[in-house]
Amino acid sequence: MAQIGIHLKRLRLRRKLSVRDLAVRSGISHATISLVERDKTSPSVDTLSAVLDALGTTLVGFFDGLQTTLAYSPFYEEEDLVEIGDKDTVSYRMLGINHPNRHILMLKEKYEVGADTGEAFSHRSQETGFVLSGQVEVTVGNQKRVLRPGQGYYFDSQMPHRFRNVGPETAEIISAVTPPTY
Numbered sequence: 025m026a027q028i029g030i031h032l033k034r035l036r037l038r039r040k041l042s043v044r045d046l047a048v049r050s051g052i053s054h055a056t057i058s059l060v061e062r063d064k065t066s067p068s069v070d071t072l073s074a075v076l077d078a079l080g081t082t083l084v085g086f087f088d089g090l091q092t093t094l095a096y097s098p099f100y101e102e103e104d105l106v107e108i109g110d111k112d113t114v115s116y117r118m119l120g121i122n123h124p125n126r127h128i129l130m131l132k133e134k135y136e137v138g139a140d141t142g143e144a145f146s147h148r149s150q151e152t153g154f155v156l157s158g159q160v161e162v163t164v165g166n167q168k169r170v171l172r173p174g175q176g177y178y179f180d181s182q183m184p185h186r187f188r189n190v191g192p193e194t195a196e197i198i199s200a201v202t203p204p205t206y
Contacts, residue, residue: 028072029063030106030121035079036061050078055143062116063129065147096122105132113139114187129201135160135189144184149201151185152178158195161188 036046047054052074059065105117115134120126154176161170165183170190189195
């Protein structure tokens, strides 16, 4: 389902709650909430219900608010990319949020110096990407490598994975995840 993470994050921010505050209120771990907000995992109905209850809304109310008001176009400007990450440390700018029947999650990722996706996580997809700038340490399962501009990765996302900027400058990646995790 498109926009679950974005919509959930907007609800949380409107209520002026941190991810940890919402975790305490809902009984769902802050790591899980963070992954859902970044669309790195799809929540179960029970998990989503618990989080929404803590936010003071229902499943029906939540899904009614997910309808996009953006008209479809096959072309996108920089300002059309929708932020689905934490733009202060790890930014995930999504291309094509309003595309009908989308089968690919295409991202322009930006990692500030020292930024880290946190504990290794997994989900049912495949991921691929190229480093455009900086140095990104990518861990997949028990393998780890620092990738530099021009280098890339492709892996089964069911293997626990993690990304970390280990260089002295901001790092950027262009990536794709298929199928999208929502």
